[in-house]
Amino acid sequence: MLQPIPVSASDWNHFFDLAVTIALIALAIVIGAMIFFVVKYRERKDQPKFFPDFSPKKSSARDSFVFALISVIILASLVAASYTLAPNPRFEPSDPKNLVIDVTAFQWAWRFGYPNGVTTLDNVTLPGNTTIMFNVTSADVMHNFYIVQFKVSTEAIPGRYNVFWITTPAATGNEVYTYDIYCKELCGVGHAFMDAVITVVNPAAYEEWLASQMPSNSTASGG
């Protein structure tokens, strides 16, 4: 099933494409020039032996100054342009109406706490078309909470709460979207399989799901 690309990921993709294009052009220029020079100026067998001339040349000082100036101007303007173009990494919404999910990482699973006290393990169900705030911390060692398809991540650090926002894609009908969560920070032997799943459903289905979780989990509280 084709899933919609989340807002954060589409921002990310656009900027990534732009940056990679610039990078590839720069790479092509530098490496192309190098290969051209090597091919053109390589010493051939039939040539007479070359004796290098290391004596000072008048033009050299001017050359290096011009080189420094031009390279700095070009590179610095590239850098400045891309710096201003880069989107805000937090994706912090102007709309304060958030669903806040507490995420607690521990060796080697994720616990998700909903505002009403429901907790789930390695599986988080979210309503569509909503801005979600993740409040990430860890109960033991450092982990890294990475939502693969959203291209956002944050470290889960004991004693520290890191937040970020995502906006779930619109889900109005019966469609169900799933996204992967990986741990990106080595956290012990279970690191490789410390993953979780985000399920996005339509808001009504979400409420229904949340209600179904209530009775059985009423004693558990979010970490």
Add this chain to the structure above:
Amino acid sequence: MTEQYEETEERKSTYAPFIIGAGLALLFFGLVVFVPLAIGGGAVVAAGLFMLFRDSVEEKFADLKETVGEKWPVDFLSKRKLGVWVFLMSEILIFGSLIVGYIFVRFSSGSWPVATQVHNVTLGMTNTIILLTSSLAIVFALVSIRSGNTRGLKIGLLGTFALGAAFLIIKLGFEWPAYYRNGFTISSGLPGSTYFVLTGLHAAHVAGGLVAVGYLIARTYQGGFTKDNHAAIENIGLYWHFVDIVWMFLFPLFYLI
């Protein structure tokens, strides 16, 4: 031609670096695996250091004769003194990082005990003054030997040693046991951890300085220093003053603030 360059040059060899390296490895290995091994390692390191000291007393490794070369921008500095300063730079970075770490954890912590209630300010101030005086003593030693006064040199160095030892005795013998009796220990939380690790590392530097001053005293009694040949006193003095400077920051950070 490079061969020939070697031919003309006297080769100097010593086992001391190998022994020190092996001893340190043995010491660390022993600390982790089997503690008696660490004691043996410490002994090996001490033997290596002793070899170094003996070589120095015999001036076996006196500087290669320096040819006239380019030395800008530090034309008038001997290379040993420059080396000491570069070493002190790395020491500033170690203690600086630790102090930054201390300030960081202190601000990150919700609560921190009031310094004057935990620490003994009187002993701290006494120790500060003792260290300042020991700095003065080693300066006195240097001033004396510059005018060829060997007696002043001996008094200065012995005074430095005595004051440094007094600092350690007050700290390790009186201050720390009192803290432990009050329940303020190295593992009692971040206030204790930072205090004991930082001042402990500083005390280790003082102890290292005492070893170095002991070497100076030994060499003095062998008549190793003269009016024109006393660079070692100045260089070790630089280190001693540095240890003093570190305490100038540790004292207020722990005892007063």
Add this chain to the structure above:
Amino acid sequence: MPTMKFYLGIWAGLVAATVMEVVTRSIPGAFAAISVIILLISSGKAVTIAMYFQHLRYENKSLALLPIAAVIGIIFLAIAAWMSM
């Protein structure tokens, strides 16, 4: 090199500064402000020791760049640590 008398004066000043620090502590007032004053006195003591006991003042000026560079590095670290709190 200055005389012993001069060094004695420096030493007396340093001891006086130490006593002053301890006295400053007992002044009632804002904790932060007093802490800053105490640290400034300490920095002054450290600079004095470096200048006179380590006779940086009488050395090649370039030599002072070494400790200054190290202190700048530490200030970098301190600022960044402060901001990442």
Add this chain to the structure above:
Amino acid sequence: MARQPNALELNSVRRMKAMVFSIREWLTTTHHKQIGILYIATAIFFMAVAGMFGEMIRTQLTVPMNNFLTAFNYEQTVTLHGLLMILWVLTPLGAGIANYIVPLQIGAKDLAFPRMNATSYWTYLFSGIMMVSTVFLPGGGPNTGWTLYAPLNTIQFTSQPGMTLAVLALLLLSLSITMSSINFLTTIVKCRASGVTWRRLPLFTWSIVFTMALALFAFPPLAAGLVLLSSDRFLGTVFFSSTQGGGILWDELFWFFGHPEVYIVVFPALGVIAEVFQTFAKKPLFARNVFIVEFAAVAFLSMGVWMHHMFTTGLNYSLLQTFSFTTLAISVPFEGLVLALVLTLYKSHITLNTPMLYCLAAIFTVTLGGITGVLQAFPVLDYAFNGTYWVVGHFHYVMAGTTLFALLAGLYYWWPMITKRKYNEKFGVIAFLVAFVGFNVLYFPYFFLLAMPRRIFTYTVASGFASANLVATIGAYIFGPAAAVAVLVLVLSLRNPVLKQANPWEAQELEWTQNYRKPPSSPTPPSSTGVNADPPDEKLTGQWYWCMTGSCKQSKPRLNGRKKLAFQSKQGSISGKSLMLEEKGGE
């Protein structure tokens, strides 16, 4: 016509043979050349060990759900591969070459503190042995990744003694490298021969100046962190197990070391490339002064970028922006360095032999690795890259590619000086080509593994990581043996006959020509500033001239003003020029 070796040289060869087989000689030496050789040999030994760990990692990741290694053993392998390669292979390999070459390039008899140099070496060797031996301790070695993040590094989570030993080994290594940096800086400042002014300082020595200055700044904070960590593990302090800033404290101290460390590894490589390009393109480096200034700029800026490793730790936004900016800013002078190197080839006469090929490959890898690194400077992109195989690909291009290739180039380039023997050019080129192809097959697929987290010991079929990993493993099986062959080509050359020329490359640099101005036999009294500056001999070739090109004009001697041709050639020595003339005459 080639010159016959004279009796003195033959004698010294014999002496060298006797020396090579004397264990006592090697254990007690304080001579910079022997210590340099020891460093190089030891670094290559650790490279073999860490390379084997690397091959094990790739073998484990070949197919999904492989069980060649257990999760714990895999993590241990990853950690030791990283720590050994960065700290016990690449850093000391640069330092080893520097040990041999720098005193020759500045005309010093030895390093400033020969015994300290020997102590640096022995502590390095023993710390490496300690690090490798952690594997054999009960409970295994460190399994935290080379970054040793807190609080995984505390005794609560890694209780094995091997982890503690690894921390102490790192502490010993920081001691060793700090001693080296003190030694090299003092040597280069104080022990230059007459005439080797800062402006004429050879480029490799310049690179070592910046390397060692950075090491001096970088290793003490690491040592401070390690002191805290070992007191946590031994004495029960709570620095890193505390939830009050423990993890961030380690991050700060580690990356304050960790980022400059990257440049500590890369700078000697750039210095080698500059030297090799000058010799085999037969042209002075383009914009030499600008090159050095850019070097200094990179060194300075590299102290202020470390937090880009911490973009995902929840820093506040202004800090993210600041460090994003400094990281982008450092790419400007760094690309300037690469451009200057490339432009050196313009209108040159390039001899394409093994060292030159390695250097060209290193330029390629540093450009690709650098550019992929620049992308990570943007926090928004880094949120996805951080901790994935994209990052792994990036830093292997910089570390494994650039540094390893360039330092191998350095070994090939200076091999005839160190051993008096020429390696087999054909095998050298073949090994290079295979290694270069294998390298790219190994690391280029990593850029397609954008979603694969680092340091996972295996992955599922569903993840879609399988094909790229398979290709990478094939590359690893090509690259590893090829790199081993590249070293073997050098080692086997020891059986070749002794070279008759002292300067087979006709290089112009001081370590080959040894054209230092020797002090006059009756030294002229030093003038008021204490500098005895004789002007360079006009008749000399090489370094003496072209160093002064660029923005600085032929410098007037600072003192006497009037030129005095006081050069005294050493008996039996051959300058690069006289060698060239001899050969010219022979044609």
